[in-house]
Amino acid sequence: AQTVTQSQPEMSVQEAETVTLSCTYDTSESDYYLFWYKQPPSRQMILVIRQEAYKQQNATENRFSVNFQKAAKSFSLKISDSQLGDAAMYFCAYRSYLFEIIFGKGTRLHILP
Amino acid sequence: EPEVTQTPSHQVTQMGQEVILRCVPISNHLYFYWYRQILGQKVEFLVSFYNNEISEKSEIFDDQFSVERPDGSNFTLKIRSTKLEDSAMYFCAGSGGSTDTQYFGPGTRLTVL
Numbered sequence: 244a245q246t247v248t249q250s251q252p253e254m255s256v257q258e259a260e261t262v263t264l265s266c267t268y269d270t271s272e273s274d275y276y277l278f279w280y281k282q283p284p285s286r287q288m289i290l291v292i293r294q295e296a297y298k299q300q301n302a303t304e305n306r307f308s309v310n311f312q313k314a315a316k317s318f319s320l321k322i323s324d325s326q327l328g329d330a331a332m333y334f335c336a337y338r339s340y341l342f343e344i345i346f347g348k349g350t351r352l353h354i355l356p
Numbered sequence: 357e358p359e360v361t362q363t364p365s366h367q368v369t370q371m372g373q374e375v376i377l378r379c380v381p382i383s384n385h386l387y388f389y390w391y392r393q394i395l396g397q398k399v400e401f402l403v404s405f406y407n408n409e410i411s412e413k414s415e416i417f418d419d420q421f422s423v424e425r426p427d428g429s430n431f432t433l434k435i436r437s438t439k440l441e442d443s444a445m446y447f448c449a450g451s452g453g454s455t456d457t458q459y460f461g462p463g464t465r466l467t468v469l
Contacts, residue, residue, distance in 0.1 A: 276455070286445055288399070288460035334399065342389065342404035342412045344458060349398075 245270045247337050249347035256325045257355050263310075264320045264350045266335030272296075277311065278336040278344070279320045281329075291333070294318065322352075330354045358382045360461035362448050368467045372437050377464045379431045379448030388431045389449040389458055390423065392416070399447065405431065406454075438468045 246269045256262035268277070279291040294302045294311050301309050306323045322329055335347040361380045369375050381388055390402040403413040405423050422434045431450075435442055445465050449458040 278457070280460075285462065286393075286465075287462040288447055288449075290457055290459065293457055336399075340455075342387065342454070343401040343414065344391075344399075345401070346399040 245272075245337055245339065245345050247335050247345050247347035249335050249350050251350045252348070253351045253353065255353040255355055256322075258325055258327060260325055261321060261323045262325055262352065264322075264333050264335075264352065266318045266320070266347060268316050268318065268335070268337045270316070270337065270339065272339045274340065276338045277309075277318045278338070279307070279309070279318075280334045280336055280346075281331045282334060282349070283331040288334075292320065325354050327354050327356065360448055360450055360459055362446075362461040362464050364464060365462070366465045366467070368469065369438055371440055371468055375435050375438055375466065377433045377435075377446050377448075377466070379433075379461055380429055381431055381448065381450035382452075382459060383429075385450035385452050385459075387411075387451045387454060387456075387458075388423075388425070389451075390433045391447045391449065391460075392444040393447065393463075394441075394444045402433070435466075438466075440468050442466060443468045 248267045275296045277294045281289045281291050292304045308321045310319045332349045334349045336344045338344045363378045388405045393399045402417045404411045420436050425431050445463045447463045448461040451458045
């Protein structure tokens with residue numbers, strides 16, 4: 244069965260600094276999708292970034308970028324120029340050819356002013 | 357930008373009562389999903405729905421749960437006889453295609469007393 248592991252329950256970063264959130268996953272599939280979702284205190288799940296496993300190029304969305312290492316089954320999220328509004332729970336997630344998205348336990352990110 | 361909406365935002369019910377949680381997906385989405393998040397735990401997949409049929413469901417989605425799209429716009433999750441352990445945040449999601457990104461609604465917080 245596929246699993247998603249986020250080993251950092253909480254992290255803190257100074258405003259304007261860069262932070263990297265770690266994620267590893269386990270799968271025997273070759274084609275799949277990886278996501279980072281953000282859940283602010285409102286508890287809405289907001290898509291941050293998506294990566295297709297067949298693409299070698301790392302996805303980027305403005306200040307958010309990923310380091311996708313397929314062989315290592317690693318999918319980290321880098322947030323550059325951290326802002327107070329980035330404070331949230333961040334979930335790494337995996338999806339195969341099935342509809343089900345499998346989420347990690349999350350990393351709570353604190354932004355220090 | 358179109359959004360998924362869910363009502364109510366918070367539902368309180370007595371154990372054993374039926375509840376219906378409602379979702380209005382983005383209008384051009386064809387695939388619909390329900391997830392739940394028990395406080396402090398992972399987001400878990402419940403069910404996916406396409407073409408008026410369930411396409412996948414998890415072990416959580418037992419006979420107490422049902423879904424339907426009664427009028428072509430609303431997508432509902434019914435819990436027939438609520439239990440204390442059904443207390444959770446319930447998220448609706450939708451996607452345009454089977455492999456497209458799933459976009460989540462703001463969630464309904466269900467409290468079973």
